[in-house]
Amino acid sequence: MAVTLADVAARAQVSSATVSRVLSGNYPVSESTRARVLRAVDELDYVLNGPASSLAASTSDLVGILVNDIADPFFGIIAGAAQTEIGGTRTSGRGGEKLAVVCNTGGSPERELTYLTLLQRQRAAAVVLTGGAAEDPEHSAAVATKLSRLSSAGTRIVLCGRPPLTALPGVEGVGPATAVTLAFDNRGGAQRLTAHLLALGHRRIGYVAGPVGRSTTRHRLEGHLAALAAAGIEEDQARLTVHGSYDRESGYDAALELLRRRPDLTAIAAANDSIALGVCAAVRDSGLRIPEDISVAGFDDLPFSVDTVPALTTVRLPLHDAGARAGRLAMGRETPPPGGVATIRADLMARASTAPPPAGA
Structure with missing residues (x-):
């Protein structure tokens, strides 16, 4: 028998309306309540077995790109390049465009899990997670479980600028096939x-x-x-x-x-x-x-770095190229790296903001 919204509500000891609010993310809910509902969703496997996912066996045309802060150029560059590959003209004639949705987590682990649940309910074709990961064992395990379920349902998972799942504390039993990782050095x-x-x-x-x-x-x-x-x-x-x-x-x-x-x-x-x-x-x-x-x-070598006065010495990460590659991997248009993990080199850019220390210092 398919798990229903009412089953989740009973397990979490909240109303069905509260469960709906948590899963839709469109109404304020306390963090403790949100965590309880999401735990019940995972325990009952509601998304995989519920009515929303039984409507079709295949994935949808939706791709989610999770960022910590879209106003930060680091994330904006990665997300923009990925979105171009996913939904732009470059995909025409190669399997059709997808709708790339940027999900701004604000660095909140709870919001990250909420977005993953929503994308799972929508049978997303792919999910791209960008930037560093929260190093909390409980959260890491919850994310790994969620991504494993997404992957099992046919969703491609790409980690861009993020460590492999197996490198995070609290994560066990996650196979390399769950996610492709583009890790920055x-x-x-x-x-x-x-x-x-x-x-x-x-x-x-x-x-x-x-x-x-x-x-x-x-x-x-x-x-x-x-x-x-x-x-x-x-x-x-x-x-x-x-x-x-x-x-x-x-x-x-x-x-x-x-x-x-x-x-x-x-x-x-x-x-x-x-x-x-x-x-x-x-x-x-x-x-x-x-x-x-x-x-x-x-x-990072963000675009403004070379225009500061003096020009800023920094470390260059190829953010645009990494984002574009993540987009191609999400679309299945690039072969994953051996073992599912590629490390992207970070290069020193020595400019005018660094020089020898003052004499006698």
């Missing part, structure tokens, strides 16, 4: 960036990291610390590291804090270019010059 890129600063002669380097609990944050910080360790830098790096959001305001505040802790810093590395913009503003407002007094570097 965040560790290697960050290590190359900090090695560049060290080669210039810097030894007191501050670091502005992203939010705690995200895979991208951890991997980029690990690369930075690995370069310092290789150079024999033994100072307590926790004091020279400040975490925050991936935005300009966070970079500004973090740079002021770093300069308060260590006024003699000669360089600050940022976990992305938007943070680096804030760092540059804070450095100037502190009466310091870039790079004469202090060097500043970013990560």
Whole structure:
């Protein structure tokens, strides 16, 4: 017998209307209630066996692209390139266009699961998840379960700029066929960036990291610390590291804090270019010059990086190419990489915002 909405409501101990609100995402529901409903959906396998999915065995013309923040150029570039491949003229005559819908999670793990549930109910042809993953074992396991069910129902899963499912905490028993992964070499890129600063002669380097609990944050910080360790830098790096959001305001505040802790810093590395913009503003407002007094570097090589004054030293990720490739994989128009995982290199772009430290520093 098919599982009904009422069955889910009974399991979650809520009304059928509340279940509908959670699954449609169009009405405010408390996070605890949302989690309870989604857990009941998974336990009862409602989406796979319910009436919505029994209408047809095949997938629909819908493709979901999940991003943390569509206003962030990092995600906008990836999503735009993927959408062009999925729904643009390039797909004409090759199996028909698909409707690519960008789902903005705001970095919320709960919203990410809600979107995956909605896409499952719509029998999405493909799902592209972009950017770093939340490193919470319970959430990782829930996402892996959801993606496995989507894949089993015929939905193509592509992870772009995200670690393989098996690399996340709490994930077990997920086969490589569940998702194709295009992983950015965040560790290697960050290590190359900090090695560049060290080669210039810097030894007191501050670091502005992203939010705690995200895979991208951890991997980029690990690369930075690995370069310092290789150079024999033994100072307590926790004091020279400040975490925050991936935005300009966070970079500004973090740079002021770093300069308060260590006024003699000669360089600050940022976990992305938007943070680096804030760092540059804070450095100037502190009466310091870039790079004469202090060097500043970013990560991602967003389009504005080359136009800053001075031009920003950063790490280039081929965001457009990666997004386009993710779109082709989602459409089944490109052969997946061996083992289902490809690592995309991150290259150093040395520009005018970095230079040797001041004499005697």
